Amino acid sequence: MEVVAYLRVSTERQGASGLGIEAQRDYIAQAAASRGWHIVAEFIDTASGTIAPTERPECIKAMAAAKAQGAVLVVAKLDRLSRDVEHIAALVKRAPFKVATMPDADAFQLHIYAALAQQEREFIAGRTRDALASLKTRANNGDELARAKIARRDAGRAKAHEAGNGAAVAVAVASADAYALSVANHLKAARFDGITSLAGCADYLNQHGVRTRRGVAFAPMTVKRLASRLGISFC
Numbered sequence: 001m002e003v004v005a006y007l008r009v010s011t012e013r014q015g016a017s018g019l020g021i022e023a024q025r026d027y028i029a030q031a032a033a034s035r036g037w038h039i040v041a042e043f044i045d046t047a048s049g050t051i052a053p054t055e056r057p058e059c060i061k062a063m064a065a066a067k068a069q070g071a072v073l074v075v076a077k078l079d080r081l082s083r084d085v086e087h088i089a090a091l092v093k094r095a096p097f098k099v100a101t102m103p104d105a106d107a108f109q110l111h112i113y114a115a116l117a118q119q120e121r122e123f124i125a126g127r128t129r130d131a132l133a134s135l136k137t138r139a140n141n142g143d144e145l146a147r148a149k150i151a152r153r154d155a156g157r158a159k160a161h162e163a164g165n166g167a168a169v170a171v172a173v174a175s176a177d178a179y180a181l182s183v184a185n186h187l188k189a190a191r192f193d194g195i196t197s198l199a200g201c202a203d204y205l206n207q208h209g210v211r212t213r214r215g216v217a218f219a220p221m222t223v224k225r226l227a228s229r230l231g232i233s234f235c
Helices: 012-017 021-035 057-069 085-094 107-140 144-192 198-207 220-230
Strands: 002-009 038-046 072-075 097-099
Touching (some): 021 038, 057 144, 107 144, 144 198, 144 220
Parallel strands (some): 072 097
């Protein structure tokens, strides 16, 4: 079986240092060797796991490559795709994939694992909220150490928020560009077939099973935005 490897790290520092990437690559290589998989391509995203896989630029390319080559997407661990059960459910519908650390898991089992991971994340978030509430109570009662901790936390959050906004915009733009390139040939084919109107192109894309980035049917305005991004003109 041919597979396309998809790897993800959360920060630029991890991506530059290779921390996490080599471990993921090893997991996939070991599974490929034991299962007789042939790795035909590899894609790496530097993006938060809170961003849906279908919104990450390299994941979009990986799915397109897998579809074009009749291959299966493979990740080292399920959380490299997402810890959100809705993300996993959406991906299962769009592209078949395997997880190197549990290669025999079927779609139903992957849903279960994702649900358990999401539940654990919610438990951790709850414990964090409780601890913060306790810290704020102590600070309000005059605990200077608690006040100092809250001040450091607020400063760190402000800095992360500022950096995160820029990164989020960059990821969104890259994701939109990657999607546009993945369907560019369909727009060019429509033009080659003599279609020059936005409505005609929307009908053409819908008839050929092409969907927008959000998985819905094309409308003329959607085609206009996509064509504009690609520099292709329609009347």
